[in-house]
Amino acid sequence: MLQQVLLFTIVMSFLVTVLLSPLFIPFLRRLKFGQSIREEGPQSHQKKTGTPTMGGIMILLSVIVTTLVMTGKYTEPSVEVYLLLFVTVGFGLLGFLDDFIKVVLKRNLGLTSKQKLAGQIIISIIFFIVFQQSDFSTAVGFPGTDWEIELGYFYVLFLIFWLVGFSNAVNLTDGLDGLVSGTGAIAFGAFAVLAWNVSMYEVSIFSVAVVGALLGFLVFNAHPAKVFMGDTGSLALGGAIATVAILLKLEILLIIIGGVFVIETLSVIIQVISFKTTGKRVFKMSPLHHHYELVGWSEWRVVVTFWTIGFIFAILGIYLEVWI
Template sequence: MSEPSILIAIVASFVLSVLLSPLFIPMLHRLKFGQSIREEGPASHQKKSGTPTMGGVVVLLSVVLSVFLVIPFFTDLDVNYQIWLLLLVTVAFGIVGFLDDFIKVVLKRNLGLNSKQKLLAQLLVAVIFYVVLRQYEFSTAVEVPGLGFSVDIGILYLLLVAVMLVGASNAVNLTDGLDGLLAGTSAIAFGAYAVLAWNADFPEVAIFCATVVGAVLGFLVFNAHPAKVFMGDTGSLALGGAIAAVAIITKMEILLIIIGGVFVIETLSVIIQVLVYKLKGRRVFKMSPLHHHYELSGWSEWKVVVVFWLLAIVFAIIGVYIEVWAL
């Protein structure tokens, strides 16, 4: 397979996303699938109330359709078990997110699925993912990036898979709080993994990552500030689960902490905020996740998004450098 296949995957998914979005946005309007804005959020966000959400459906459709278009017709590859697993995790987490969005928007329960329901669904997908992997004698060794050695953790790999899938999906979900923030940062992270998957001889996974890049960039056309549509949990949970699955299949599990550095920072800001408030009764940040802190510090929404995109690029470069060139 040649490099143009990656470009074809990006372009195909981008075009599908750009074409599907104008069809879905009016439909979401008609169905009154508008975003409810939390009262405790930044006051400037209240004007976004009613903006269509669940736009992640467009991203999911673009990825799935592009995978089955590009791999069979533009490469000499097959839709192998790795692709099926990536699609399983992406779609399954997307369904969990869709149910969460549906409950929030249609049933008017602003918190959506409760934490136990969401966690159980995510863990079920993680267990299925692990079981299928092991059917193909998938290694339970974990490589330490940049150091050239690995440790076989045996059955504990199931715990790692569960933590990664659940943790990444929720971390990415926390990042989806400003117009275009998640679309841009996820495009960068998946772009990095596309490069690494290609370099490590996982061409099918590289194609998958490329379709995600194209899909979220196409979605960004309508999600950039001022957003005409939001991704919702449908998209954010799917993207989080997908990037964790990519990291696992390519055996670059620990590297996700670096490449997904923005998602990690956003999650840590929430954890720190909650812990310090419970222990000390005070707040470290004006609001968490971290992007809201900078908003309330006087930064424009667009400035916060661009700075976080740049930070994501730095993390992606560091991650690729460690894996590809450091040794």
């Protein structure tokens, strides 16, 4: 029965996105919701100027509708489902505001970093309050071991760091056609397997819904992209995958399964520290995917390579949790 539910879930979310996109993309184009490309980015990206953005709205709609329909058919939506949707929609709304300011108000930097951080922290604190009242564990375990650390009330700080950190990490990774769509689908697919393994079926349904939505979006987001997800999609996906890991009590395992996002973020941190301390850059450009573009790799080669690395990380994460 569950296998059928998961199959119907991924098919439904895929079809909702695929059928919605041909209607939504021209609508975004008519509203002139086109992406502005930063001048300091790779020059090859300038031709992408004007490509419709805010495509993350399609992903969010697909995930929300599919999750509610399929959890409603299988079981009553649980607190886990509502927490997942709350964080996903909350971070998605933050991303939407950021995109709206960039695209409609023509302020290329969008929300200020302080405004975005404040919104992310508020959403994280609300999440923690409900999380704590629902008697979820505040211990953090380590993959492949019996080790765990009970954080108690300090878990709120960890939770804020995880949600903010991974939402921004996915946002940083979203710089090439299909990069986040592919790596995100792989990472959520891994967590869907792990959720199923511990009988957290609602979390598995949500994760599979995200996989289907991302694969459907990839039809239009693969190079050359007809639409970008924007911060609407990337911030929502980052918050969602961190929430999935938190609910499954696999927080640290997210570092492995989401290894591509972690590496991309570290490349930015290393670049900034190196330049501020020595005046020299470690990479030709950060995040790391831009470095490989400037080395001479085609955009498609970079994306497929990162997908492959993401798949290896996902298999490693499942192996550590299930077989060790």
